[in-house]
Amino acid sequence: MGLTAAKPLSIPIEQNVRLSSKPSNQGEDPLTTDLSTYRRLISKLSYLTVTRPDISFVVQALSQFMNAPRTSYYKAATRVVRYLKGYPRLGIKLAATQNVQLECFVDADWGTCLDTIRSMTRYVAKFGGSTIS
Incomplete structure (x- = not known):
């Protein structure tokens, strides 16, 4: 994912974030051009939810946008990876x-x-x- 040097985070998603397939301003949040990378990332995170229920809600919410992911959804998914980096022994x-x-x-x-x-x-x-x- 290229996040080896990324700073770990203490929570998997920002508070009060609402993900929707109909964003308020679509011009500021374009569709992701690389669908396969987003789908692979969500697949791997879905597999992790078996032993990491703390990310289940976020991963389920992000998996709803597999057909047309926006750049904000990809950023939210990488935020989950950064959270996992910060807490590798939870489960x-x-x-x-x-x-x-x-x-x-x-x-x-x-x-x-x-x-x-x-x-x-x-x-x-x-x-x-x-x-x-």
Whole structure:
């Protein structure tokens, strides 16, 4: 990705950023000319979400724009890579415990998707105190 010398970041996406397929000013945010690079990057980040649930939301949001990615989406994806560079040891850790309780937590934002005006739901599933999904 050419980010070896890039400065690591503490969060995967800027706060209050809303990604949309219909940006307010398309002239300032042109479509990316290299689709294959964006798609490869999102594919690799999607694979990482198996063990790095902290980037799942951002990667899912960026994967919605695979057909027509804009330069701002590519910058957001490279920001995730810089975040991963800053925290390489984070990930799912399974605790050795006798607790076999399954816990689930759900959160919903009603009508926050800019493209569909639908709700967005997030969840966390824990087994024995360890996050599994």
